[in-house]
Amino acid sequence: MTPEEQQLISLYAGEALRVSVPLILTFAGYGGFVLGFIIAVRSLTIRESWGRPQIILLVCLVTILVCFTWEGLYNGAVFLTSDRYTFAQTSEQGLAAQAQAALKKVKIWEFMSDWPATINNLLSDGIVVWRAWCLSQQDRYWRLTLALLMIANIGVNVADCIWGDLGMALSSPAILDWILSAISLIVNMVATILFACKAWAYHQYIAGLNSSSARNGTWAENILHLLIESGVVFCAVQSIYIVIAVLGAYNIITSLWPLDTIIAINEIAAACYPVAVIALVPRIQTNNISILHGQSRALTA
Incomplete structure (x- = not known):
């Protein structure tokens, strides 16, 4: 074996190790997601009433499950295909030719x-925005802000995927990645701030009743706190x-390890x-106050 071949083996092995870590994280997270999915579906099915909102949420949950499964299969298939044609199947032309053959085989999966990931991100943001929307029925400015941000979020993400499918991706895709994530971050920050405002208003309302709930915290208040913390x-x-992503886009970070790992965690x-949001808020009514539909004077103050 020549020194060049040894160097190539070391390079490709390091690349395989780099890809395997996010893959392990993805499948470990998938296991936790499936557990949360079961709990969320259970929280929907035990409700006394079954209407359009529950059906929509169930469809969203199933869609997220399908997309996350699709994403996991894609990552696993790319990893296995690459390793198979790079290391398992040998070629007389050498390791470099095997790597080129692996790249050609991997391209089969690029269309998916x-x-x-885009659908999951949009559904995640959409469900959180919907929860925030329910808590702000009489707050037009909150609703207008949420609607505009979500429309911008959907438009930019869908346009990015279409451009990618048509082969018109930007020359610096990492820059676009962090811009897309920044819009999603703003959406979730606004929703979380709204949860915090409603939780504070509700706490003030309960405190004014001089009841033991004000000292110990009601079920509704605890759920709102969980929504804030998860947000x-x-x-x-x-x-x-x-x-x-920004540091990588401007070559401040040259290693792909941090970016690949945080991408897996972000996915x-x-x-x-959204599964946690649905599971946490099956139906909350305290003293005839429906937090889910924003019917409390405290929550609409």
């Missing part, structure tokens, strides 16, 4: 690379991804966050 965690993941969070 963008849409699953903060999701926004933190998106923020880290944006920072790493897991995008799939799990």
